[in-house]
Amino acid sequence: MSRQPQPTPRPGGRSARVRQAILTATSEQLIAGGYDALTVNEVAAAAGVAITTVYRRWPTKAELAAAALGELAATANPMPDTGRIETDLRALLAQILGLLRRPEIARLVRAVAAIDPDTPGADAARVAFWQTRFAGSASIVTRAIARGEIDAAAEPEAVIELLVGPAYLRLLLTGRPLDAELEAESLRRTLAAYAPDTETT
Amino acid sequence: MSRQPQPTPRPGGRSARVRQAILTATSEQLIAGGYDALTVNEVAAAAGVAITTVYRRWPTKAELAAAALGELAATANPMPDTGRIETDLRALLAQILGLLRRPEIARLVRAVAAIDPDTPGADAARVAFWQTRFAGSASIVTRAIARGEIDAAAEPEAVIELLVGPAYLRLLLTGRPLDAELEAESLRRTLAAYAPDTETT
Numbered sequence: 190m191s192r193q194p195q196p197t198p199r200p201g202g203r204s205a206r207v208r209q210a211i212l213t214a215t216s217e218q219l220i221a222g223g224y225d226a227l228t229v230n231e232v233a234a235a236a237g238v239a240i241t242t243v244y245r246r247w248p249t250k251a252e253l254a255a256a257a258l259g260e261l262a263a264t265a266n267p268m269p270d271t272g273r274i275e276t277d278l279r280a281l282l283a284q285i286l287g288l289l290r291r292p293e294i295a296r297l298v299r300a301v302a303a304i305d306p307d308t309p310g311a312d313a314a315r316v317a318f319w320q321t322r323f324a325g326s327a328s329i330v331t332r333a334i335a336r337g338e339i340d341a342a343a344e345p346e347a348v349i350e351l352l353v354g355p356a357y358l359r360l361l362l363t364g365r366p367l368d369a370e371l372e373a374e375s376l377r378r379t380l381a382a383y384a385p386d387t388e389t390t
Numbered sequence: 391m392s393r394q395p396q397p398t399p400r401p402g403g404r405s406a407r408v409r410q411a412i413l414t415a416t417s418e419q420l421i422a423g424g425y426d427a428l429t430v431n432e433v434a435a436a437a438g439v440a441i442t443t444v445y446r447r448w449p450t451k452a453e454l455a456a457a458a459l460g461e462l463a464a465t466a467n468p469m470p471d472t473g474r475i476e477t478d479l480r481a482l483l484a485q486i487l488g489l490l491r492r493p494e495i496a497r498l499v500r501a502v503a504a505i506d507p508d509t510p511g512a513d514a515a516r517v518a519f520w521q522t523r524f525a526g527s528a529s530i531v532t533r534a535i536a537r538g539e540i541d542a543a544a545e546p547e548a549v550i551e552l553l554v555g556p557a558y559l560r561l562l563l564t565g566r567p568l569d570a571e572l573e574a575e576s577l578r579r580t581l582a583a584y585a586p587d588t589e590t591t
């Protein structure tokens with residue numbers, strides 16, 4: 190930090206690098222020890238920044254964890270747009286299952302699931318998770334409705350919930366396998382559940 | 391304990407009462423503090439039994455938690471059998487959502503979700519949860535297949551996963567509401583997803 194501060198900070202410069210360093214350190218701590226073991230002190234130390242730098246951006250631990258998860262979800266999940274609902278949903282589900290099968294990602298998801306809703310900032314964590322992981326994928330459904338491929342009355346988020354709900358249920362509660370059979374079954378049944386009323390498409 | 395031991399212990403006698411006291415204490419501790427805070431010491435103290443009495447029946451904390459959850463699920467969930475798949479699934483989903491809407495039950499489910507699969511006994515906890523909460527409900531599907539009400543190729547557990555997956559996803563991750571809309575949507579789409587191939591039934 191021997192340089193003089195720039196009069197106008199460039200976007201994507203030091204500020205973006207600091208943000209990235211903090212979120213990377215947060216992800217690593219979440220993966221290593223879960224949400225309970227996450228501390229802003231250790232994140233700041235690992236990222237090489239002052240504790241106040243972390244708190245200025247993310248006032249609570251939950252918001253910090255949410256931001257780290259959101260970052261991870263955004264980089265790992267480009268939205269499929271193949272022009273057909275079946276191939277879009279197949280690609281999306283394959284992406285999500287690919288992530289959930291990685292033990293360190295499973296541990297992150299488990300850490301989010303464990304956050305008590307009474308924890309300050311917990312809502313922020315959940316909303317951020319939802320928005321980055323699922324709401325983006327709703328555009329897949331919106332396009333399919335426009336093409337007449339699925340029930341026009343479908344709520345986009347509900348379609349995605351039906352597609353991925355069984356996978357998260359297995360990961361978080363029942364321990365059943367995230368296998369190819371689940372992948373095929375979830376895709377097939379979600380398409381059938383939201384098939385257009387008339388079969389003329 | 392001033393009485394002499396019976397030569398042959400009666401089933402449903404002292405042994406069953408001890409079991410019940412331990413599992414009740416376990417549920418209360420899980421609800422109060424989650425899985426991390428659960429200790430066999432405190433459970434034993436609350437139940438008024440020796441620590442070894444707990445360990446003899448449930449060698450790990452995870453198995454103890456699983457047994458407590460299983461007990462709770464079994465008492466709160468008589469299986470519907472109305473003679474029609476639609477009313478059976480509607481009643482089952484209403485039961486499950488009724489439980490998940492209770493904050494103390496939500497906290498228990500969250501505690502199970504938080505158990506790391508690498509924890510000794512964690513598999514036992516998950517399997518017990520699955521078996522008591524879901525596998526029993528598979529009989530609803532088996533009967534519906536016999537009546538020709540749903541796709542004969544349906545895997546019973548998969549039907550239940552599709553029915554309840556979105557609800558658990560909302561509870562554990564996204565924080566979306568467990569409302570009447572979700573209830574109606576999950577039921578309607580699950581029935582459509584598993585409708586028999588021919589509409590002659």
